[in-house]
Amino acid sequence: MSTFQTIDDLPASSRVLVRLDLNSPIEDGEPRDNRRFERHARTVRELADAGHRVALLAHQGRPGRDDFTSLSGHAAILADHVGREVGFVADTYGEEALAAIEALEAGDVLLLENTRMCDDELPEASPTEKADTEFVRTLAPRFDAYVNDAYSAAHRKHASLVGFPVALPAYAGRVMETEYEANTAIARKEFDGPVTMVVGGTKATDVIGVMDALGDRVDRFLLGGVAGELFLRAAGHPVGRDLEGMDLFDEQWEATHDTVEAILEERGDAIRLAIDLAYEGADGDRAEVRVADLDEKTDAYLDVGSDTVADYGPLIRESDAVFVKGALGVFEDERFADGTVGVLEAIAETDCFSVVGGGDTSRAIELYGLDEADFSHVSIAGGAYIRALTGEPLPAIELLRRADDGGA
Numbered sequence: 001m002s003t004f005q006t007i008d009d010l011p012a013s014s015r016v017l018v019r020l021d022l023n024s025p026i027e028d029g030e031p032r033d034n035r036r037f038e039r040h041a042r043t044v045r046e047l048a049d050a051g052h053r054v055a056l057l058a059h060q061g062r063p064g065r066d067d068f069t070s071l072s073g074h075a076a077i078l079a080d081h082v083g084r085e086v087g088f089v090a091d092t093y094g095e096e097a098l099a100a101i102e103a104l105e106a107g108d109v110l111l112l113e114n115t116r117m118c119d120d121e122l123p124e125a126s127p128t129e130k131a132d133t134e135f136v137r138t139l140a141p142r143f144d145a146y147v148n149d150a151y152s153a154a155h156r157k158h159a160s161l162v163g164f165p166v167a168l169p170a171y172a173g174r175v176m177e178t179e180y181e182a183n184t185a186i187a188r189k190e191f192d193g194p195v196t197m198v199v200g201g202t203k204a205t206d207v208i209g210v211m212d213a214l215g216d217r218v219d220r221f222l223l224g225g226v227a228g229e230l231f232l233r234a235a236g237h238p239v240g241r242d243l244e245g246m247d248l249f250d251e252q253w254e255a256t257h258d259t260v261e262a263i264l265e266e267r268g269d270a271i272r273l274a275i276d277l278a279y280e281g282a283d284g285d286r287a288e289v290r291v292a293d294l295d296e297k298t299d300a301y302l303d304v305g306s307d308t309v310a311d312y313g314p315l316i317r318e319s320d321a322v323f324v325k326g327a328l329g330v331f332e333d334e335r336f337a338d339g340t341v342g343v344l345e346a347i348a349e350t351d352c353f354s355v356v357g358g359g360d361t362s363r364a365i366e367l368y369g370l371d372e373a374d375f376s377h378v379s380i381a382g383g384a385y386i387r388a389l390t391g392e393p394l395p396a397i398e399l400l401r402r403a404d405d406g407g408a
């Protein structure tokens with residue numbers, strides 16, 4: 001028997017509230033298409049084809065950041081993938097939203113506004129507290145069932161993820177089922193040879209928070225991105241300067257530096273740091289500097305350097321398994337893609353077991369013409385998949401489990 005009730009178990013003609021994760025890269029204020037849309041489209045299409053009335057919840061970005069936008073642009077991209085009209089209302093649980101929900105006919109699909117625009121969505125709290133918010137108390141009675149398809153956000157205790165499954169009968173969507181099965185199987189897999197994790201990206205706090213717990217599974221970590229610069233800073237190098245308008249370093253440094261220092265002290269031999277870094281030179285071209293030559297914090301670094309790529313390549317090639325969490329640089333800009341693409345190419349050339357995770361990071365595969373088939377699993381989850389690798393439960397998933405499931 002399946003771990004969850006799935007959308008196959010929904011009563012006919014249900015009014016369903018579905019949580020997706022459409023959190024996407026934003027360029028010039030607009031969302032970019034990515035595999036989150038394509039994968040969630042399957043769940044939405046199946047629900048609409050079955051004649052349910054479908055309202056969708058999703059978030060975009062974090063308040064205060066540039067990527068915190070309305071979901072109006074997301075509806076059109078999703079509609080293309082679903083092959084059906086997807087309505088949008090710029091409201092989540094106010095009168096406009098409730099009227100649009102009320103007007104849904106069988107097979108209709110409606111996307112509600114960014115959940116993080118509601119005060120009740122964040123911050124994290126227990127499922128019962130979140131179920132008791134105005135957001136959940138207002139919307140839940142309008143629906144017969146809640147479907148969670150947002151595996152990649154299941155590590156967050158937000159109202160739309162943990163409140164609704166307390167208030168309504170809860171079901172897993174297709175992405176939730178497949179990601180859960182894949183990542184649970186991966187977490188249990190045993191490897192004979194070295195297991196390597198490539199750690200980068202901007203969400204350093206998420207990954208540093210689980211590195212200790214990953215210690216039994218991962219033999220060595222190859223660092224880059226913002227996470228890598230926090231490690232370099234803890235090792236005494238003057239790095240970690242934000243690009244204008246970004247606030248990636250100071251808060252994350254405050255939150256993680258004790259942990260990073262402890263990891264370097266206790267597991268330093270398992271940590272490989274960049275030996276050179278890339279930045280935008282005065283002429284606008286890519287320039288590189290050796291970390292050992294840095295004596296003051298003058299530049300924002302946007303990629304690991306070419307010697308670092310050359311250093312990481314052989315370590316990947318001799319690995320039995322490689323897990324990628326986060327990009328080694330700002331690969332969306334071709335000048336700073338060498339680290340991320342170099343690592344992905346090294347993985348693709350070997351027959352090691354490999355997982356590439358993260359909504360942003362996994363985009364590098366198609367942007368640089370790599371073949372998804374050369375990786376064992378490409379997850380649309382980043383933080384959630386590495387948390388699953390530690391064997392720790394994901395709060396939103398625990399609430400979907402059947403009562404008679406033995407905790408598989």
Ligand SMILES: Nc1ncnc2c1ncn2[C@@H]1O[C@H](COP(=O)(O)OP(=O)(O)O)[C@@H](O)[C@H]1O
Binds near residue numbers: 201202303330332
């Ligand atoms: N040094 C850096 N400075 C700023 N951004 C970076 C840096 N290195 C990597 N990135 C960005 O990290 C993003 C991916 O990180 P993150 O959001 O943590 O991962 P994901 O969404 O894939 O889980 C990429 O979009 C890339 O541009």
Ligand SMILES: O=C(OP(=O)(O)O)[C@H](O)COP(=O)(O)O
Binds near residue numbers: 021023061359360383
């Ligand atoms: O994109 C996400 O996570 P990821 O970057 O770890 O893949 C999820 O939508 C969670 O978003 P959050 O990290 O702002 O809570």
